[in-house]
Amino acid sequence: MLEKLESLYQEALGALDAISGGDALRDWELKYFGKKGGVTELVRSVGALPKEERAAFGKRANEVKTALEAAYAEREKLVGAMELAKDLEEGEVDVTLPGRPRATGGLHPATQTLREYARIWAKMGFQVYRSREVEDDDTNFQLLNFPPHHPARDMQDTFHTTKPNVLLRTHTSPGQIRAMRELGENGTKPIRVILPGMVYRYEQITARSEVQFNQVEGLAIGRNITMTDLKGTIAQFAREFYGADAAVRFRASYFPFTEPSMEVDVECFLCGGQGCRVCKYAGWLEISGAGMVHPVVLENGGYDPAVWSGFAFGMGPERATMLKHGITDIRYFWGNDLRFLEQF
Numbered sequence: 001m002l003e004k005l006e007s008l009y010q011e012a013l014g015a016l017d018a019i020s021g022g023d024a025l026r027d028w029e030l031k032y033f034g035k036k037g038g039v040t041e042l043v044r045s046v047g048a049l050p051k052e053e054r055a056a057f058g059k060r061a062n063e064v065k066t067a068l069e070a071a072y073a074e075r076e077k078l079v080g081a082m083e084l085a086k087d088l089e090e091g092e093v094d095v096t097l098p099g100r101p102r103a104t105g106g107l108h109p110a111t112q113t114l115r116e117y118a119r120i121w122a123k124m125g126f127q128v129y130r131s132r133e134v135e136d137d138d139t140n141f142q143l144l145n146f147p148p149h150h151p152a153r154d155m156q157d158t159f160h161t162t163k164p165n166v167l168l169r170t171h172t173s174p175g176q177i178r179a180m181r182e183l184g185e186n187g188t189k190p191i192r193v194i195l196p197g198m199v200y201r202y203e204q205i206t207a208r209s210e211v212q213f214n215q216v217e218g219l220a221i222g223r224n225i226t227m228t229d230l231k232g233t234i235a236q237f238a239r240e241f242y243g244a245d246a247a248v249r250f251r252a253s254y255f256p257f258t259e260p261s262m263e264v265d266v267e268c269f270l271c272g273g274q275g276c277r278v279c280k281y282a283g284w285l286e287i288s289g290a291g292m293v294h295p296v297v298l299e300n301g302g303y304d305p306a307v308w309s310g311f312a313f314g315m316g317p318e319r320a321t322m323l324k325h326g327i328t329d330i331r332y333f334w335g336n337d338l339r340f341l342e343q344f
């Protein structure tokens with residue numbers, strides 16, 4: 001038996017040395033180590049030996065097994081290297097083939113615009129303040145100087161929840177109240193923040209109106225803030241966002257929470273004010289509602305309007321993104337269609 005083991009050992013080693021391919025390697029493994037392989041069977045037959053020979057045979061059999069396994073592993077490495085060398089020589093592996101590009105994610109166009117806004121406003125000292133999307137009626141309307149049943153409420157059709165007085169904010173302006181109350185330290189500290197975030201309106205969804213969209217509110221409170229500061233600040237924003245020679249104009253308007261109120265237009269960057277389809281032949285595009293914070297709103301935020309003043313504005317980043325990229329339908333923004341999203 002021991003002799004048989006030794007000759008099998010030599011035979012297996014010899015056979016291994018002659019192997020140069022993966023298939024032959026697998027055959028060898030089956031022949032010696034498979035269920036009915038030579039080494040396997042020999043080891044199994046240890047029981048047939050006389051008792052006193054078993055220990056010595058078992059010991060040697062284990063040595064042979066370990067040695068063959070090691071030899072096999074070594075050969076496997078060698079065969080791998082040989083096959084690779086052969087492939088390279090025969091040109092089966094084309095090392096000049098360019099790698100496959102990995103699909104990468106990207107930022108949503110609205111997010112890109114929001115970040116651009118934040119970057120521009122940060123340069124002028126405006127920090128980001130996050131306010132809630134689920135609001136109460138008081139903060140969304142009342143404290144912003146919308147009395148109950150005031151017709152201005154109709155400008156913003158509201159999603160109400162089943163809980164009385166709780167609604168989805170229709171604009172980011174309620175964040176003005178929260179920012180003043182939280183950051184103002186009882187009306188003693190100046191404030192300079194932007195408030196970006198989603199707002200909701202109960203409206204028919206069309207190419208031009210969605211039930212949800214982002215707004216970026218701006219709020220500056222200080223001791224000597226004037227309308228001139230508001231106009232200069234917005235004009236600077238327009239130059240940063242729309243280009244160095246962007247012109248703006250201010251039109252008188254109305255919001256309950258600002259007095260005086262205005263709307264801001266930027267000269268159409270597509271036609272340079274000549275009039276085109278995008279600006280509907282007006283030469284101007286509306287980019288913001290704005291105004292001086294109403295004294296009632298300052299008071300509701302904890303400030304004494306005799307000492308403090310401030311300005312506020314509200315912008316629509318989706319609209320700005322549409323104008324910038326010539327997007328004609330706002331529904332693309334939340335449609336999650338990759339053919340749209342991958343263009344940005």
Ligand code: PHE
Nearest residue numbers: 171173289290291312313314
């Ligand atoms: N909240 C207003 C709107 O949604 C925009 C606005 C903000 C106007 C701040 C003036 C000041 O239409």
